[in-house]
Amino acid sequence: xxxxxxxxxxxxxxxxxxxxxxxxxxxxxxxxxxxxxxxxxxxxxxxxxxxxxxxxxxxxxxxxxxxxxxxxxxxxxxxxxxxxxxxxxxxxxxxxxxxxxxxxxxxxxxxxxxxxxxxxxxxxxxxxxxxxxxxxxxxxxxxxxxxxxxxxxxxxxxxxxxxxxxxxxxxxxxxxxxxxxxxxxxxxxxxxxxxxxxxxxxxxxxxxxxxxxxxxxxxxxxxxxxxxxxxxxxxxxxxxxxxxxxxxxxxxxxxxxxxxxxxxxxxxxxxxxxxxxxxxxxxxxxxxxxxxxxxxxxxxxxxxxxxxxxxxxxxxxxxxxxxxxxxxxxxxxxxxxxxxxxxxxxxxxxxxxxxxxxxxxxxxxxxxxxxxxxxxxxxxxxxxxxxxxxxxxxxxxxxxxxxxxxxxxxxxxxxxxxxxxxxxxxxxxxxxxxxxxxxxxxx
Amino acid sequence: xxxxxxxxxxxxxxxxxxxxxxxxxxxxxxxxxxxxxxxxxxxxxxxxxxxxxxxxxxxxxxxxxxxxxxxxxxxxxxxxxxxxxxxxxxxxxxxxxxxxxxxxxxxxxxxxxxxxxxxxxxxxxxxxxxxxxxxxxxxxxxxxxxxxxxxxxxxxxxxxxxxxxxxxxxxxxxxxxxxxxxxxxxxxxxxxxxxxxxxxxxxxxxxxxxxxxxxxxxxxxxxxxxxxxxxxxxxxxxxxxxxxxxxxxxxxxxxxxxxxxxxxxxxxxxxxxxxxxxxxxxxxxxxxxxxxxxxxxxxxxxxxxxxxxxxxxxxxxxxxxxxxxxxxxxxxxxxxxxxxxxxxxxxxxxxxxxxxxxxxxxxxxxxxxxxxxxxxxxxxxxxxxxxxxxxxxxxxxxxxxxxxxxxxxxxxxxxxxxxxxxxxxxxxxxxxxxxxxxxxxxxxxxxxxxxxxxxxxxxxxxxxxxxxxxxxxxxxxxxxxxxxxxxxxxxxxxxxxxxxx
Numbered sequence: 001x002x003x004x005x006x007x008x009x010x011x012x013x014x015x016x017x018x019x020x021x022x023x024x025x026x027x028x029x030x031x032x033x034x035x036x037x038x039x040x041x042x043x044x045x046x047x048x049x050x051x052x053x054x055x056x057x058x059x060x061x062x063x064x065x066x067x068x069x070x071x072x073x074x075x076x077x078x079x080x081x082x083x084x085x086x087x088x089x090x091x092x093x094x095x096x097x098x099x100x101x102x103x104x105x106x107x108x109x110x111x112x113x114x115x116x117x118x119x120x121x122x123x124x125x126x127x128x129x130x131x132x133x134x135x136x137x138x139x140x141x142x143x144x145x146x147x148x149x150x151x152x153x154x155x156x157x158x159x160x161x162x163x164x165x166x167x168x169x170x171x172x173x174x175x176x177x178x179x180x181x182x183x184x185x186x187x188x189x190x191x192x193x194x195x196x197x198x199x200x201x202x203x204x205x206x207x208x209x210x211x212x213x214x215x216x217x218x219x220x221x222x223x224x225x226x227x228x229x230x231x232x233x234x235x236x237x238x239x240x241x242x243x244x245x246x247x248x249x250x251x252x253x254x255x256x257x258x259x260x261x262x263x264x265x266x267x268x269x270x271x272x273x274x275x276x277x278x279x280x281x282x283x284x285x286x287x288x289x290x291x292x293x294x295x296x297x298x299x300x301x302x303x304x305x306x307x308x309x310x311x312x313x314x315x316x317x318x319x320x321x322x323x324x325x326x327x328x329x330x331x332x333x334x335x336x337x338x339x340x341x342x343x344x345x346x347x348x349x350x351x352x353x354x355x356x357x358x359x360x361x362x363x364x365x366x367x368x369x370x371x372x373x374x375x376x377x378x379x380x381x382x383x384x385x386x387x388x389x390x391x392x393x394x395x396x397x398x399x400x401x402x403x404x405x406x407x408x409x410x411x412x413x414x415x416x417x418x419x420x421x422x423x424x425x426x427x428x429x430x431x432x433x434x435x436x437x438x439x440x441x442x443x
Numbered sequence: 444x445x446x447x448x449x450x451x452x453x454x455x456x457x458x459x460x461x462x463x464x465x466x467x468x469x470x471x472x473x474x475x476x477x478x479x480x481x482x483x484x485x486x487x488x489x490x491x492x493x494x495x496x497x498x499x500x501x502x503x504x505x506x507x508x509x510x511x512x513x514x515x516x517x518x519x520x521x522x523x524x525x526x527x528x529x530x531x532x533x534x535x536x537x538x539x540x541x542x543x544x545x546x547x548x549x550x551x552x553x554x555x556x557x558x559x560x561x562x563x564x565x566x567x568x569x570x571x572x573x574x575x576x577x578x579x580x581x582x583x584x585x586x587x588x589x590x591x592x593x594x595x596x597x598x599x600x601x602x603x604x605x606x607x608x609x610x611x612x613x614x615x616x617x618x619x620x621x622x623x624x625x626x627x628x629x630x631x632x633x634x635x636x637x638x639x640x641x642x643x644x645x646x647x648x649x650x651x652x653x654x655x656x657x658x659x660x661x662x663x664x665x666x667x668x669x670x671x672x673x674x675x676x677x678x679x680x681x682x683x684x685x686x687x688x689x690x691x692x693x694x695x696x697x698x699x700x701x702x703x704x705x706x707x708x709x710x711x712x713x714x715x716x717x718x719x720x721x722x723x724x725x726x727x728x729x730x731x732x733x734x735x736x737x738x739x740x741x742x743x744x745x746x747x748x749x750x751x752x753x754x755x756x757x758x759x760x761x762x763x764x765x766x767x768x769x770x771x772x773x774x775x776x777x778x779x780x781x782x783x784x785x786x787x788x789x790x791x792x793x794x795x796x797x798x799x800x801x802x803x804x805x806x807x808x809x810x811x812x813x814x815x816x817x818x819x820x821x822x823x824x825x826x827x828x829x830x831x832x833x834x835x836x837x838x839x840x841x842x843x844x845x846x847x848x849x850x851x852x853x854x855x856x857x858x859x860x861x862x863x864x865x866x867x868x869x870x871x872x873x874x875x876x877x878x879x880x881x882x883x884x885x886x887x888x889x890x891x892x893x894x895x896x897x898x899x900x901x902x903x904x905x906x907x908x909x910x911x912x913x914x915x916x917x918x919x920x921x922x923x924x925x926x927x928x929x930x931x932x933x934x935x936x937x938x939x940x941x942x943x944x
């Protein structure tokens with residue numbers, strides 16, 4: 001991407017943890033560097049640490065490389081250089097040999113990878129089909145047992161009444177742990193989402209019953225997994241937590257080549273693992289795709305970097321689904337560029353229509369993501385936030401940086417991207433003055 | 444619980460307690476009927492699940508009658524992306540002084556804070572920054588601030604008089620002092636009346652602190668109250684009162700002290716000074732501060748300082764028809780050189796004078812350490828430098844930096860020069876830093892001043908200051924300070940480049 005479009009916030013967002021971000025800031029000054037320079041493709045410089053480190057950034061996908069021994073990635077030196085790029089503080093120049101070499105090596109590697117993938121799965125070692133099928137059956141049986149237990153537990157709950165629940169907090173964790181043991185981690189996380197509902201709003205019993213009812217639907221559907229249409233069965237399997245391996249996705253999934261705009265992103269940071277959720281919007285196809293990336297352990301990196309408000313031509317492969325959403329990047333086909341034009345948006349009615357359509361194909365879908373066009377964030381007398389369109393129709397606002405959303409709108413209609421679960425619309429970004437701004441985090 | 448729908452009521456109570464289902468309709472009714480014969484719990488759960496999906500798909504959106512207020516269109520242009528990047532970095536790393544300067548420069552260049560940074564900017568707590576940010580919030584920022592009571596702007600009407608009076612009557616000592624100081628700024632007479640009415644009930648320590656508040660807006664009408672202070676039981680209160688009374692040469696106290704001082708110092712032309720102290724003062728003089736010296740201070744030294752600090756310096760030049768240099772040269776020849784010059788140095792508070800200041804500093808520089816120990820010389824020099832106008836402080840510091848003067852030390856002088864430094868001092872400072880090679884006292888002084896210098900260097904010096912520079916190896920322990928210094932100056936440099944008026 002061109003050096004003029006990377007913002008300081010985006011550069012900071014690339015840091016693996018707050019410590020690296022602040023260490024990078026300390027290095028974002030010319031005095032820490034020598035031989036700073038950049039051209040269309042790359043930026044580089046030598047950073048003076050306990051030794052002289054050669055740092056380089058491929059501006060086309062913001063990949064970085066540094067000669068320092070840090071295990072964090074990107075390291076503080078790379079963050080420092082990214083910040084200098086964002087601050088437009090690097091003079092133009094011709095790349096020195098160590099930069100040119102790296103860039104050409106990167107291009108070769110990409111080509112080789114493409115070739116290897118083109119060769120297809122024939123190159124891979126043949127799996128033992130018999131052992132594989134045995135493992136699948138075993139797991140299936142274990143899940144079957146786990147879900148049976150879940151169904152009984154759910155029935156117990158409504159037999160004794162939700163009114164008695166209020167004080168029992170460990171209940172959910174115990175049940176979630178049982179589901180993990182039963183190799184159904186997807187349902188375990190759904191179960192954990194129910195716990196905070198307790199007493200959260202006046203209509204919590206209804207919302208709790210909704211959630212329990214949906215879990216009951218899953219236990220019931222699982223019994224008839226073999227009778228379901230194949231794509232819906234795939235959805236159910238992934239909901240329960242049997243994820244398809246990426247190799248299998250590549251073979252079975254639908255491929256879509258488009259220019260993909262990064263329209264929303266959020267990072268979930270827990271003790272053990274960081275999960276990055278990135279929404280892409282196909283400029284031509286109008287399709288939405290969700291890329292999930294996981295990084296375990298401190299300083300671990302995400303395989304792909306995506307910057308909000310940029311676009312990249314790429315081939316995506318969707319996980320097989322009755323209403324495809326999750327995808328992986330099969331191949332980038334060009335440079336990352338800033339995307340300043342508006343992204344096609346939905347009306348509020350269109351949003352409901354879209355979710356109804358997706359639910360009709362996959363009733364287990366929890367939420368859909370969309371860009372809402374020309375809505376005004378307003379706060380009603382009770383202090384609740386809404387997104388309201390020109391007719392007065394409104395969706396309830398979910399958790400987000402509400403003040404930033406208000407600041408961006410100033411009471412005027414703006415485009416807001418977010419997730420809709422049928423109850424609340426949770427904004428992830430909003431478009432103002434030709435740029436997408438992140439809105440994740442609490443208000 | 445009446446407003447709960449049938450399914451939710453049943454689930455809340457529990458099927459064991461309430462086996463009756465009640466009336467249903469819609470999809471849940473269809474599911475319940477389809478599952479007839481299955482256990483009630485299962486029917487209930489599946490009906491609820493189906494209903495939840497159907498609801499999510501067929502949600503009827505409400506129509507709001509609330510219409511938000513719309514922000515007025517902005518007339519100021521939003522600041523450039525480079526300035527925005529500096530603001531973001533300063534906000535993230537909490538560099539309050541950079542923000543303050545940025546806002547001032549933006550106001551001058553008629554630029555505003557970009558909308559996405561407004562919530563963080565409005566959340567700033569430091570009162571100085573809050574005041575600086577106001578002109579650059581733009582219409583959008585003002586509008587946003589009105590939506591969140593926690594962001595009440597600095598322009599909120601000042602606390603009303605009745606509230607201030609209540610604080611004065613009922614508050615804790617610190618609150619009361621703040622209220623008194625505030626009242627003194629807006630209405631000196633009212634503040635005086637407040638203090639007069641409560642004077643007799645105040646504790647000694649509070650009397651001294653409250654009385655000191657009168658320094659702002661001091662006028663001859665304060666004399667009666669100050670006279671009460673002069674006769675106070677507590678020495679601290681008397682000292683404050685005496686100092687404030689000397690600020691009026693016309694006050695009875697100042698006149699008495701001037702008369703006594705003039706009688707004590709005897710001048711013979713062309714240049715001889717002698718000191719003729721009485722062996723004992725009368726009772727009134729004692730109340731005026733000519734009392735027994737505290738432990739460790741000579742009796743005559745104590746009296747001379749008390750006398751001389753109460754007399755404006757100009758008076759001596761008039762009475763003796765002599766220049767400050769002549770007077771100090773003559774004082775040097777007496778046995779009381781240090782006491783006389785210290786008294787005169789304190790008198791600079793009553794009216795500053797560069798000639799007196801330089802003559803005093805020159806005298807102390809020449810004093811041997813037997814006569815005036817080095818630490819005391821430093822303290823005296825700092826007190827004198829502190830009384831000089833900013834340009835003269837900067838000039839003297841520059842001469843100290845260039846080794847043309849030695850008092851006060853570089854280490855003490857540099858922090859006394861207020862921002863912004865004159866360019867000459869800035870350049871000399873940067874040059875001197877680059878010439879350092881070992882951890883000398885000079886190095887300690889210069890590198891110790893990096894922090895204030897980062898904010899005090901004037902715009903002309905910023906390009907020079909951002910030139911990459913690595914400290915030589917013996918000075919590595921200052922590398923972090925150097926680093927922070929260069930980070931701050933490079934941010935400031937961008938601001939000054941981007942926000943030219």
